[in-house]
Amino acid sequence: MTPADHTGDTSTGAKLLTAARDVIPGGVNSATRLVGAPYVLTEAAGAYVTDADGRRYLDYHAAFGAILLGHNAPVVDDAVRRAVGGIDLVGWGVTEPEIELARLVVETIPSAEQMISAMSGSEAVAQAVRLARAVTDRPLILKFQGGFHGWQDAVARNVISTPERAYGRDPLSRGILDDAIESTVIAEFNDLDSVHELYERYPERIAAVILEPIPHNVGALVPETEFLQGLRTITAEQGSLLIFDEVITGFRHALGGYQQICGIRPDLTTFGKAMGNGYPIAGLAGPRALMERFSSAGGDVLLAGTFNGNAVSSAAGIATITYLRDHPDFYERTHALGDRMRTGLGAIVSELGIPAVPAGFGGVFALYFTEGPIRGYRDLLRDNNEAYVAFHRRMTDRGFLMLPLALKRNHISAAHTEEDVDRTLEAARDVLRSVRDDGLLS
Ligand SMILES: Cc1ncc(COP(=O)(O)O)c(C=O)c1O
Numbered sequence: 001m002t003p004a005d006h007t008g009d010t011s012t013g014a015k016l017l018t019a020a021r022d023v024i025p026g027g028v029n030s031a032t033r034l035v036g037a038p039y040v041l042t043e044a045a046g047a048y049v050t051d052a053d054g055r056r057y058l059d060y061h062a063a064f065g066a067i068l069l070g071h072n073a074p075v076v077d078d079a080v081r082r083a084v085g086g087i088d089l090v091g092w093g094v095t096e097p098e099i100e101l102a103r104l105v106v107e108t109i110p111s112a113e114q115m116i117s118a119m120s121g122s123e124a125v126a127q128a129v130r131l132a133r134a135v136t137d138r139p140l141i142l143k144f145q146g147g148f149h150g151w152q153d154a155v156a157r158n159v160i161s162t163p164e165r166a167y168g169r170d171p172l173s174r175g176i177l178d179d180a181i182e183s184t185v186i187a188e189f190n191d192l193d194s195v196h197e198l199y200e201r202y203p204e205r206i207a208a209v210i211l212e213p214i215p216h217n218v219g220a221l222v223p224e225t226e227f228l229q230g231l232r233t234i235t236a237e238q239g240s241l242l243i244f245d246e247v248i249t250g251f252r253h254a255l256g257g258y259q260q261i262c263g264i265r266p267d268l269t270t271f272g273k274a275m276g277n278g279y280p281i282a283g284l285a286g287p288r289a290l291m292e293r294f295s296s297a298g299g300d301v302l303l304a305g306t307f308n309g310n311a312v313s314s315a316a317g318i319a320t321i322t323y324l325r326d327h328p329d330f331y332e333r334t335h336a337l338g339d340r341m342r343t344g345l346g347a348i349v350s351e352l353g354i355p356a357v358p359a360g361f362g363g364v365f366a367l368y369f370t371e372g373p374i375r376g377y378r379d380l381l382r383d384n385n386e387a388y389v390a391f392h393r394r395m396t397d398r399g400f401l402m403l404p405l406a407l408k409r410n411h412i413s414a415a416h417t418e419e420d421v422d423r424t425l426e427a428a429r430d431v432l433r434s435v436r437d438d439g440l441l442s
Contacts, residue, residue: 006039013039013052032064035404036393044071046415049401057401058420060410065216065248065364068274069323069330070415076277079319083311091306097314104321105285108255111244111265112285116294117309121247121272122150124282125210127303128268129154131284132208132241134293134301140202142209142240144189146377148217149210149245149270153180159217160406163381189221189376192230199238208268209235210243213258217248218380218407219366220359228264241267241290247282251275252411253362254331255324279316330414334363337412337421341365344425352429354436356387363412367391369441380407387440394431400424 006014017039020027028034038051047070049059059071069076087095098117105115118124129141129152141154145167149155156172158165167188171181185202187194189211199206209231215221235242243266246257250271254260257269267290272282285291293299307313324330342358345367349356357372358365368374369384369391385406393404402410412421435441 011053013037016040016052032405046070047413047420057399059401061401061403062411062413063278065411066273066278067413068252069277069320070413073277075323076316076319079315080279080312083315087311089310095311097311097318098309101314101317104318105283108321109269109285110256110259111269113288114291115283115285116303118282118305119280119307121270121282122152124270124272124284125149125155125245126152127284128243128270131290131293131301132243135290136207136240138205138207139183140206141184142187142198142206143184144211144215145186146189146215146218147212154184157181157184158186166377166381188378189215190224190227191376192227195234199234206238206240208241208243210245212245213249213262214361216364216409218377219368219409220361220364221376222361228262232264243268245270247272251321251324275320276313276316277320279313281313281317334412337416337418338363338365340421345428348429348432352432352436354432354441364409366409384441387435390435390440391431394434395427398427400427
C-alpha cells in the first residue's frame with residue numbers, strides 16, 4: 001500500500017499523521033486505514049465522526065462494520081461502564097458475563113450449541129480452521145476468491161486479486177510458509193462446479209469449506225440458494241466441515257446471522273465485529289460434539305487466550321445482542337434504509353447513463369461500476385476500480401465517509417436516518433456526474 005501523501009498539508013490531522021509515522025509504521029495500526037484525508041478522527045457519536053480539524057462526516061465506514069447501533073451507543077457504553085470496576089480479568093474459572101454471552105449466542109445463532117470467546121475475527125477463524133483440521137484429520141481449507149477471513153496464515157490469500165493472480169497463488173503477505181499457502185485452495189463463489197473440481201483434485205484432503213455467506217469484502221455478492229445448499233450437501237458427503245464466517249453478516253443482517261435468513265446450518269460459525277458495537281469481542285460456535293474437542297472440555301484442540309471472555313468485551317457483546325433481540329425493528333429499519341439507498345443509486349446511475357449496478361444486502365450497500373449480472377469474483381474483474389475509488393474519495397471529501405479502496409462496502413447503522421440517506425443520494429448524484437464528466441468511466 002502506498003503511504004498517503006500529506007506533504008504540504010498544514011491541517012492538524014496531517015501534522016498528527018507525521019507524528020504518528022515516527023512511532024507507528026506508516027502511522028496507522030492496520031494498512032487499510034491509510035487512505036488519505038481525514039488522517040485523524042477524534043470523536044465519534046451516532047452516525048457521525050469528527051476529524052482533528054473539526055470536520056464532521058456521516059460515517060458509512062463504521063469501523064469496517066464493527067459499528068451497528070451507531071457510535072458510542074448509550075446502551076452498550078453504559079453496560080461497559082457498569083462492567084468496569086467489577087470482576088475485571090481473573091483468568092481463573094469462568095465469570096458470569098461469559099456464561100450470559102454464550103447463552104445469548106446459543107439462543108440466537110441457529111447452528112450454535114456452544115461457543116468460545118475470542119478477541120477478534122482473525123482469532124475466531126484460526127480456531128475454526130484448526131478445529132476443522134483436527135476433527136477431519138485433513139490438511140486443506142477451501143476458500144473462495146474474494147473472501148477475507150482475517151490476517152492469519154491459513155486464509156490470508158486471494159481477496160482482491162488482480163486478473164493475473166485471481167484463482168492462482170496470491171498471498172496477502174510475505175512471511176507465510178509455502179506449506180500454509182498451498183494448504184488453502186481457491187474456488188469461485190456461486191459456482192459449485194469449481195468446488196467439485198477441487199474435491200476431485202484433492203480427494204479426502206479438504207478439511208473445511210469456509211465462506212462469508214455474503215462476501216462483503218468485495219462489496220456484496222449475494223449467494224444463490226442452490227449454491228449454499230450445494231455446499232452443505234458436498235461438505236456433508238465428502239466428510240468436510242462447512243464454516244460460515246459471519247464476522248460481517250452476523251448480528252448485522254439478522255439476529256441469527258445469514259444462516260437464519262438462508263436456512264442452512266453450517267457446522268461452525270465465526271462472528272465478531274458488530275457483536276460488540278465497537279468493543280473487541282468475537283467467537284466461534286458450533287454443535288457440542290465439535291466444540292467439545294477443545295482442550296477446555298478435555299479434547300485435543302488447544303483453547304487458550306489471556307483476554308478471552310474478559311468482562312468489558314463480554315458486557316459489550318451482551319448489551320449489543322440483547323438490544324438487537326429486544327428491538328427487531330432494527331432489522332426492518334436498516335434493511336429499508338439499505339433498499340432506499342440502492343434504489344436511489346440505481347435511479348441516479350440510469351438517469352446519468354452510467355454503467356453501474358447497486359449491490360448489497362440489508363444495511364450494506366456498494367455500487368459496482370460495471371454492467372450486471374454479478375454472481376462471483378470473475379464478474380468483479382470487470383469492475384472499473386478507478387471509478388469505484390473516485391466515487392468513494394469524492395463522497396468522503398463531501399463529508400460522507402466511504403472507504404476509498406477497490407470494492408469496499410458501506411454500512412448503515414441504527415443511527416442513520418432517512419434524511420441521511422436522502423442527503424447522501426443528493427451528493428452521490430453530483431459526484432457520479434463528476435466521475436462521468438471527468439472521463440473516469442471508460
Ligand atoms: C469476514 C471476515 N472474517 C474475519 C475478519 C477478521 O476479523 P478481525 O479484523 O476482527 O481480526 C474480517 C475482517 O475484516 C472479516 O471481514
